[in-house]
Structure formats: C-alpha cells, structure tokens
Amino acid sequence: MGYDEVMTEVRWLDAREQMIWRGFLGATGSFMEHLDRQMQRDSGMPLAYFEILAVLSEMPGRSLRMSELATMCRSSRSRLSHAVSRLEEAGWVRRRACESDKRGQFAELTEEGFKVLERAAPGHVMTVREHLFDVLTAQQLDQLDEITAAIKIGLSPQCDSAKAELRAEF
Amino acid sequence: MGYDEVMTEVRWLDAREQMIWRGFLGATGSFMEHLDRQMQRDSGMPLAYFEILAVLSEMPGRSLRMSELATMCRSSRSRLSHAVSRLEEAGWVRRRACESDKRGQFAELTEEGFKVLERAAPGHVMTVREHLFDVLTAQQLDQLDEITAAIKIGLSPQCDSAKAELRAEF
C-alpha cells in the first residue's frame, strides 16, 4: 500500500460514489447482522458456526479436512480450530485423525449436529429469502450475481500478485 | 419466526439461488475482511473504529451524541461505548458531557484523532476503489445502488412491524 500512497494521488470518492459505498456498507452490514442475530436467537449459535455445520453436512461422510473446511467457510485456520473445539464441546462435531497425513485432522458432523442443523436451517433460509430473494427482482438477482463475481475476481490472489508484479516493474 | 416456521412450508433455495447466495456471502465476506485487514495493518485499528473517526470528522464541531454516532455507525450502544473508551485511551476521541441533557455524552474527535484519520483515509479509499469501483461498470454501480436500497427497505423497522401486524391478524 505504501507505494501507491506516496507516488500517486488519491482518487477520493465523489458524492455519488460515497452514496453507493455507504449504501453498500449499510445494507450488507445490517443484513448480515440480522441473519446472525436470527441464528443466535433461534438456534443459539453464531451464523459462522451454522455455516460450518452446513458445509460439513454436504460433504461425503459429512466430514472434511480442517483446512479445506476453513477455505470453504472463508475462515482462518485458527478461527476454525477454535470454532470446531466449541462445536465439539457441544457434541455437534467430532475430530478424526487423518491416516494418510498424520498432521491432518478431519472434522465430522455428528448425528446430533445434523439434527441441530436440520432444526436451524428453515429459519435461516426463510430469513435469507425474506430479506434478499423476496426484495429483489429476478433481473436484480442476475445483476447481483455478476457484481459479486466481479468483486471476487478483483480479490483473487492471482489478481493481487499480478498487480504486485506490475508495480514491481517500475 | 416461530409462526412461519410451524405453519408454512419452507421454500428452500434452488441451485441457482444457492449459487447467488454463496456468491454474495463470499464476495462481501472476503471484501470486508480485506478492508478490515488493510486498516488494521496500515493504521492499527479495526475498520469499525475508522468509521467512527470518519463519521465524527464530518460533523459540525467534529462531535456527536453517542446514540446518534451509534446509529450512523450501525453499532449498538454498548459496542460504541467500548469502542469510544478505547479510542479515548488512544487519545483520538474525547467524551464531553451534554449540558441540555445530563444523561447525554458527546464523542468528539481530537486533533490527534483527526490526523490519524487523515493518514488512514487514503489507503482505505484506495482499497475500496480498487476492489469495488474499479471492478464494476458504471451500470453495475447503478444496479448495486438499487439492490442495496431494496435490501435496506426490506430490513427497515417499519417493514418488520408491518409484517408482524399482518401476521397478528390471523
């Protein structure tokens, strides 16, 4: 960051851009907070933990290596490790050693964890539908899909390293 | 939530809806995390604290009542109170009693806080531009604006209470 900051002028946000930016922050922030609160209230866990259970439930054997699970949940290894410890205490997830790689661990959804997930899912899906899919037109959903795709590409590591190299040339 | 859950069938997300939803989660999650990390790395504070300083800086007298500040930052009173305490320790914000309402407190940006904000802002704005405004077309920005507006309307309290009343009728 230092390089750009010193060498190039900052292109500040104009009035319209600020509106868009604040609108984005407000909408996504409030929406995610709403979802998190719903999950905490109705199922006693944060949304992030629900996501862990949900991802596991879709895997063959309902289990996944810790690092893959971390990637799929966009979580750091550390965060996931703590989270799985808590979920293990609750009896919803169990750790299993990996035989082919003795450093590895699998996280596996327990039967009870699956039931908890089944109970939590309807309220979650309904909240998502109510505040996202029901408030947008089909066209807007297509647009949203392309917008989020573009943002993700812009954040992808290849993209970042490409830009870093570009800078390094000068 | 209980009512819908018991009385109506859950409309699960179809494949396309799941794609859109996961795309949304991934993009906004990664983007916000990226922004937060940038702020923490380059200026030693979480994004939420930067927002507090930013909002204060735009107010007349660079000060604002705690509860208004909380509203503008989409923060709970409690969270804001903690955050302002930390910012006060850092010497970037100061609390002032309100004379007309003795329960009230103003949070006021200090001169040093303003300088910190000035140093932090360029990197932040450039990161926002790089990963949001530069990756979307003008048309997509218009679409994003309308999408976030719709989401916010769907989350507004009036909307929630209206729905609650609707349910109560039956």
Place this chain on the structure above:
DNA sequence: ACCCCATAGTTGAACTCTAAACTAAACCGC
C-alpha cells in the same frame, strides 16, 4: 540419511463484540 523449508493444525493472549444488568436523568400523567 540429513537438513531445510513448507504445510497442518493448535494454543494462548490480547482484543472486540454481544447481551443483560445497571445507573442516572428525563418525561409523562395525574
């Protein structure tokens, strides 16, 4: 075989956030 580095995952401390209880002042109706 050995050394070096990368990878997988955990841990502990510091920090942030949440929820609920709490203090104090303002407001409201009588």
Place this chain on the structure above:
DNA sequence: GCGGTTTAGTTTAGAGTTCAACTATGGGGT
C-alpha cells in the same frame, strides 16, 4: 411534585476473533 416508565449511556461477564508463536509431520534436495 410524585411515582412509574422511557431514554442515554456504561459496565460486566462471557463468547468469538485475531495474531503470533508453537508442535509436529511431510517433502524435497544433496
């Protein structure tokens, strides 16, 4: 003015997250 209810804000405890340090295993290269 008095009692009861809001409103403003803080505090406490507990839960979640981050960062950096750490253990242990795996994978080259020589």
